[in-house]
Amino acid sequence: MSALAFAAERAVAIHAVLSASKVCQRVFTKLVNGETITKKDKSPVTIGDFSAQAVINTILHKSFPEDPIVGEEDSKDLRGEEGRQMREKVLELANSGLDQALTLTEESLLETIDRGTYAGGAHGRMWALDPIDGTKGFLRGEQFAVCLALIVDGQVQVGVMGCPNLPVDAKDKDGEKGCLFITVKGQGAFQRNFSSTKETPISMSSIQSLAEASFCESVESGHSNQSDSAKIAQLLGITKAPVRMDSQCKYCSLSRGDAEVYLRLPVSATYEEKIWDHASGSLLVAEAGGIVSDIHGQPLDFSKGRTLATNSGVIAAHAKIHGRVIEAVQKVLFPEGKL
Numbered sequence: 001m002s003a004l005a006f007a008a009e010r011a012v013a014i015h016a017v018l019s020a021s022k023v024c025q026r027v028f029t030k031l032v033n034g035e036t037i038t039k040k041d042k043s044p045v046t047i048g049d050f051s052a053q054a055v056i057n058t059i060l061h062k063s064f065p066e067d068p069i070v071g072e073e074d075s076k077d078l079r080g081e082e083g084r085q086m087r088e089k090v091l092e093l094a095n096s097g098l099d100q101a102l103t104l105t106e107e108s109l110l111e112t113i114d115r116g117t118y119a120g121g122a123h124g125r126m127w128a129l130d131p132i133d134g135t136k137g138f139l140r141g142e143q144f145a146v147c148l149a150l151i152v153d154g155q156v157q158v159g160v161m162g163c164p165n166l167p168v169d170a171k172d173k174d175g176e177k178g179c180l181f182i183t184v185k186g187q188g189a190f191q192r193n194f195s196s197t198k199e200t201p202i203s204m205s206s207i208q209s210l211a212e213a214s215f216c217e218s219v220e221s222g223h224s225n226q227s228d229s230a231k232i233a234q235l236l237g238i239t240k241a242p243v244r245m246d247s248q249c250k251y252c253s254l255s256r257g258d259a260e261v262y263l264r265l266p267v268s269a270t271y272e273e274k275i276w277d278h279a280s281g282s283l284l285v286a287e288a289g290g291i292v293s294d295i296h297g298q299p300l301d302f303s304k305g306r307t308l309a310t311n312s313g314v315i316a317a318h319a320k321i322h323g324r325v326i327e328a329v330q331k332v333l334f335p336e337g338k339l
Helices: 007-033 043-063 084-096 106-116 135-140 226-236 249-255 279-287 322-333
Strands: 069-071 125-133 145-152 155-167 177-184 189-193 215-217 261-264 290-293 314-318
Touching: 007 043, 007 084, 007 125, 007 135, 007 145, 007 155, 007 177, 043 069, 043 084, 043 106, 043 125, 043 135, 043 145, 069 106, 084 106, 145 279, 155 249, 155 279, 177 249, 177 279, 189 279, 215 226, 215 249, 226 322, 249 261, 249 279, 261 322, 279 290, 279 314, 290 322, 314 322
Parallel strands: 069 125, 215 261
Antiparallel strands: 125 145, 145 155, 155 177, 177 189, 261 314, 290 314
C-alpha cells in the first residue's frame, strides 16, 4: 500500500488522540488528585469520557464531516438541569483541548458527543472511538488509553492510541511517560512520545522458545478468565508472572515487545466484545508482526455493528507462536474437544 494512503486520516487521528489524551491528563489532575472523591465515585472518569469524546468528534467532523462515528458515550447524562454541573465541567475541559476556531457551546457540545451513536456495519467508512479505555486504571493513576480507529468496509485501516501513563521505555518505569501508538494497514507500527513528533518503528519480540514468553492480561478478573489463563501458561511452559494492566495499553505493550501473548478469555457465553475496545489495538499488533484472533483462531470481524458479535474472546501473539497458543487455549477451554 502506498505510504500516502490514509495520510490525512492518520495525521488527523494523531492530532485528535493527542489532544484528547492531554485533556484526560487535566481531568485526572483537577478532579482525581485535586478533589476529594470516594472510591465509588466514577464522575471524574465520566467527565473525562465525555470531554475526550467531544474533542475527538469535533476534530474528526471538521476534517471528515461525512464519516460516522461509533463511540462509547451519548449525551443523555449531560442534558437538563440534572446534568448541568457535569455539562459545564465537560464544556470547559473539552474547549481546553480544542483550537479557538472549534470552541463548543453547550448545545454544540451535546450535538458533537451524539455523533458517536452510529450503529456500525459492513459498508463504508466509520471511526471507532473509546475515549477512555480502562476506567479503573484511570482512577488509580495507572494505565488507560484513548483509542481511535478508522474502519473501511469492515476492515481496520488506521489506528491511533494515546497512553498518557505508559512509560516511554518499559525498562525505565520511573522515566518519561506518555506514548502515542500509530499504525496504518500495510505501513507498519510506530511509537512516539507525547513530547516529540519523532516516530520510531516498533515490532513484537521474536522469542526462540515459549518458555521465554510472558502473558499480558487485564487487571480486572471480570474482564478475562485468569484461572484459565494460568492453566494455558502452564500448558505452554510459560513460567513468568503475567503482566497485568488495564486498557488497550496491553496491545501497545505487546506491539513493542514488552510481552508476547495477550489473552482475553470469555467470562460469559453471552458477552460480546465492543469494536472500540479492539479495533486500533488489533491492527497495531498485526502491523508489528503478530496475529490477533478470537479463541477459535478466527479473525476479529468488525463488520457486524458495534460489537464483535461473531467472535468469542481475543488472543494476540507473535505470528510464530500464535498457532500454538490457540492450541493450548482450545485444550484448556474445551477439554472434551467440543467447541
